[in-house]
Each structure stands twice: as structure tokens, then as C-alpha cells.
Amino acid sequence: MKIGFIVNQVKKEDPNFTTTGLAWTAHKRGHEVYYMGVGDLAYYSDEQVGAHARKVPDKKFNTRATFMDGVKSAAKEKITSAGLDVLMLRNDPAEDIEKRSWAQSAGMIFSQMAVKQGVIVLNDPQALSTAINKMYFQHFPEIVRPKTIISRNVEDIKAFFEETRHKMVMKPLQGSGGRNVFLVTKKEASNINQMFEAISRDGYVVGQEYLEEAKQGDIRLFLMNGSPIEVKGKIAMLNRLQKEGDIRSNIHRGGKAFKGQISDTMLELAESVKPKLIKDGMFLVGIDIVGNKLMEINVFSPGGLGNASELHKTDFITPVIEAIEKKVAYKKIYGDNISNVRIATI
Structure with a gap:
């Protein structure tokens, strides 16, 4: 199996990341593993999606740290979708909001074309494009979700604050990793305008009821x-x-x-x-x-x-790679008769 991992930037990958565990496990199971940052992706004149990727060296690594060193020191080489069985989208668009807005949707856009060219992409890139926030x-x-409001109008947020009996969480609609997340109680009520301003610089503001179990x-x-x-x-x-x-x-x-x-x-x-x-x-x-x-x-x-x-x-982690191996086997049997969105979850 030839599997590529799309990340935000290869140089920022860490031995403790889940992606490292997945890639290292795939390598140990004898698969060809490639790393590529979003900025390494390309669309070539022969209409193939590709990338300037780092291939994991064909050697044994005893630890995640030495594995990641091997990835980062590997020279880039040109690959195309014709030479890949699977792409795993492991980049987080929210990480690129501030300094690399062009990179937010690039992984999904290029991967959608890779699907058309027969590559299995996980998670399905078409669905991911609707889940970017x-x-x-x-x-x-509704039964599984806390009460929520999403707005760029501060008066809407304040009204919701009253509904929640003066205890809510404010956070950005698009983002992750705990950035600009605030707990608002009566004590912080006077700061709602400032919190709203900080969050709304990047888009919509989410108000969510606070759950005491938190x-x-x-x-x-x-x-x-x-x-x-x-x-x-x-x-x-x-x-x-x-x-x-x-x-x-x-x-x-x-x-x-x-x-x-x-x-x-x-x-x-x-x-x-x-x-x-x-x-x-x-x-x-x-x-x-x-x-x-x-x-x-x-x-x-x-x-x-x-x-x-x-x-x-x-x-x-091994069961995840084993599941991907089965998907590759199904793809070889069914070819274009099975959709990416279907094969992604069987």
C-alpha cells in the first residue's frame, strides 16, 4: 500500500502527534509512506494531482522521534495520484486561519480531484468541505447538542447570555485548539463586548450554554x-x-x-x-x-x-491502519463502482 499523509507543514510535525503514530505504524507494516504539507500539493499538466513529498526512508526506526527525524531529513520527490492508494487528510484548516488563509481549503480541493483519479481519501474531502467550521x-x-447561537451581532449574543441564566461559553465558529474560548458569567458580563470583538475579527461568534459537568x-x-x-x-x-x-x-x-x-x-x-x-x-x-x-x-x-x-x-493505532488496508483491498475489487464516501466507512 502506498499512503500519503497531508499535514499543515511537515517541519511542524511532532513525534507525539497522532499522525506520527499512524504513519510510523504503516511504515512498520511494510507500506510506502509519504508526508506532504498543504503547500507541497500540485496539479500537473498531465491532469494528475501530485505533490513534492517526503518518502519515509526504507529503514527501521525504533522510536517515534527517530521516525520523525527520518521524515524531516528526507529529500522531496515528485509523486502523483497515479502512484498512491490512499491519502489521509491530517491537516487542520484552523491552524492556517491567521497567516496562511490560502491553505485552509487547499488540502480538500486537491484531494477531491485525487478521488476522481482513483485515490482513497480519508476523511472524505467533499464532506470535509462542509465541516470546515x-x-x-x-x-x-438536537438532543445531543448544547443550546447554541451563532451570530456576528453582539446584541444576539447578549440576549442568549440572558437565556442561559448568565453562564455561557463564547468561541469562534471556525477554529480549534482552544483559541479565543471564553467562559462568561455575571462576573465577566461587562467584558462581553471585548470578547465579542476579539472573536469576531475572524468571523462568526458561537455562544453555547455552559454545562456544569465541564x-x-x-x-x-x-x-x-x-x-x-x-x-x-x-x-x-x-x-x-x-x-x-x-x-x-x-x-x-x-x-x-x-x-x-x-x-x-x-x-x-x-x-x-x-x-x-x-x-x-x-x-x-x-x-x-x-x-x-x-x-x-x-x-x-x-x-x-x-x-x-x-x-x-x-x-x-494498528486497527486504524488495518482498516485502511481493507479499504485498499475493496478498492482493487470494486474500482470505480464504489464511491469514496462509501469506502471511507466500510
């Missing part, structure tokens, strides 16, 4: 082909706790990760979103749960799968 979340059943952090549950990743009775999940004085539980923002315990409520929430995730060709997804509600559905490069593997002492 948090409005995608509003397409899921004090215990959140649960990130990993889904593959629409269902929780499960290995020998253990489910891929993390309980993320925010650092003191911060409402954000993102690990790279200082949050701490623990094993957590799966509950029937969490499994019911996962089952509720499964039909749409399958319909949209969302192969690998992270859902963030607080209490009996979903806070977010992460379809762009969900992270933390390596952390979950370490905490549960279970390899949750």
Missing part, C-alpha cells in the same frame, strides 16, 4: 467507521481535565489526560451520530463529551489517539 455540528440531532473535564472518544475503536474490550478514549483557572481541556493547552471510564450515555451519544458520520464518509473522528451532551465533533486530524493507547496500555 462548527456549523457542521448543528446538523446532528468542571470534571471532557471525554474524547475515538470513532472509526462510525463506531468506537475497541480492542480486547478496551475503548479508545481520554478523560481530559483542564488546568486550574482554564476552561479548555486541550492537552497542548495544559490539560491533563486520564484513562476515563466509558458509560452507556457515551455509547448512546456515539450511536446517535453514527448514521451521519457514515453518510458523510467520516472514517476517523474524535467526539468530545461533557455530561450527556456532545461539545464538538472533530473530523479534521483528531489528536490524542497515541495518548489513549499509552493510558490504556492498548494499541489503538
Whole structure:
């Protein structure tokens, strides 16, 4: 299998990233692995989508760190869709909002053409283009979501603040990683205008009811082909706790990760979103749960799968590569008779 990983910028990849774990595992299983940043993508005169990619050297790596060193030191070489079986879209458009706006949708645009040329793209790039901001979340059943408003009118946000009995979260419609996320209570009410101004510089503002259970952090549950990743009775999940004085539980923002315990409520929430995730060709997804509600559905490069593997002492990454191997086998049998959005979640 020849598999390419599209990331924001190869030079910014880290040994601890989930993408590193996926790529390293694919390499150890004997597959040809390529890394390419969004800026490395190209469309050639022979109408092939391609890239100036770094091929992982054909050698053994004992650690994630040495593997990533090997990736970054590899010379770039030209590849095209004709030489690839799979592309994994592991770039986060939100990372490019401020300084590289041209890069936000580039991965999806080029990948849509790669699909036409017979490459399996995960997650499905057409569906991802509709999920580039948090409005995608509003397409899921109302029962699984907190009460929400999305507006660029500060009076709308203030009215919602009254509805929520003076406790809400404000955040950008398009963004990730905990940037510009504020908890607003009566104490901070006088600062709503300033918070609104900071968030709205980049677009729409989301107001969301605050769930008291958030004090215990959140649960990130990993889904593959629409269902929780499960290995020998253990489910891929993390309980993320925010650092003191911060409402954000993102690990790279200082949050701490623990094993957590799966509950029937969490499994019911996962089952509720499964039909749409399958319909949209969302192969690998992270859902963030607080209490009996979903806070977010992460379809762009969900992270933390390596952390979950370490905490549960279970390899949750190999099953992802095994699932991709099956998709490649199906593609060889069915060819163009099976769509990318279908093969993505079987």
C-alpha cells in the first residue's frame, strides 16, 4: 500500500502527534509512506494531482522521534495520484486561519480531484468541505447538542447570555485548539463586548450554554467507521481535565489526560451520530463529551489517539491502519463502482 499523509507543514510535525503514530505504524507494516504539507500539493499538466513529498526512508526506526527525524531529513520527490492508494487528510484548516488563509481549503480541493483519479481519501474531502467550521455540528440531532447561537451581532449574543441564566461559553465558529474560548458569567458580563470583538475579527461568534459537568473535564472518544475503536474490550478514549483557572481541556493547552471510564450515555451519544458520520464518509473522528451532551465533533486530524493507547496500555493505532488496508483491498475489487464516501466507512 502506498499512503500519503497531508499535514499543515511537515517541519511542524511532532513525534507525539497522532499522525506520527499512524504513519510510523504503516511504515512498520511494510507500506510506502509519504508526508506532504498543504503547500507541497500540485496539479500537473498531465491532469494528475501530485505533490513534492517526503518518502519515509526504507529503514527501521525504533522510536517515534527517530521516525520523525527520518521524515524531516528526507529529500522531496515528485509523486502523483497515479502512484498512491490512499491519502489521509491530517491537516487542520484552523491552524492556517491567521497567516496562511490560502491553505485552509487547499488540502480538500486537491484531494477531491485525487478521488476522481482513483485515490482513497480519508476523511472524505467533499464532506470535509462542509465541516470546515462548527456549523457542521448543528446538523446532528438536537438532543445531543448544547443550546447554541451563532451570530456576528453582539446584541444576539447578549440576549442568549440572558437565556442561559448568565453562564455561557463564547468561541469562534471556525477554529480549534482552544483559541479565543471564553467562559462568561455575571462576573465577566461587562467584558462581553471585548470578547465579542476579539472573536469576531475572524468571523462568526458561537455562544453555547455552559454545562456544569465541564468542571470534571471532557471525554474524547475515538470513532472509526462510525463506531468506537475497541480492542480486547478496551475503548479508545481520554478523560481530559483542564488546568486550574482554564476552561479548555486541550492537552497542548495544559490539560491533563486520564484513562476515563466509558458509560452507556457515551455509547448512546456515539450511536446517535453514527448514521451521519457514515453518510458523510467520516472514517476517523474524535467526539468530545461533557455530561450527556456532545461539545464538538472533530473530523479534521483528531489528536490524542497515541495518548489513549499509552493510558490504556492498548494499541489503538494498528486497527486504524488495518482498516485502511481493507479499504485498499475493496478498492482493487470494486474500482470505480464504489464511491469514496462509501469506502471511507466500510
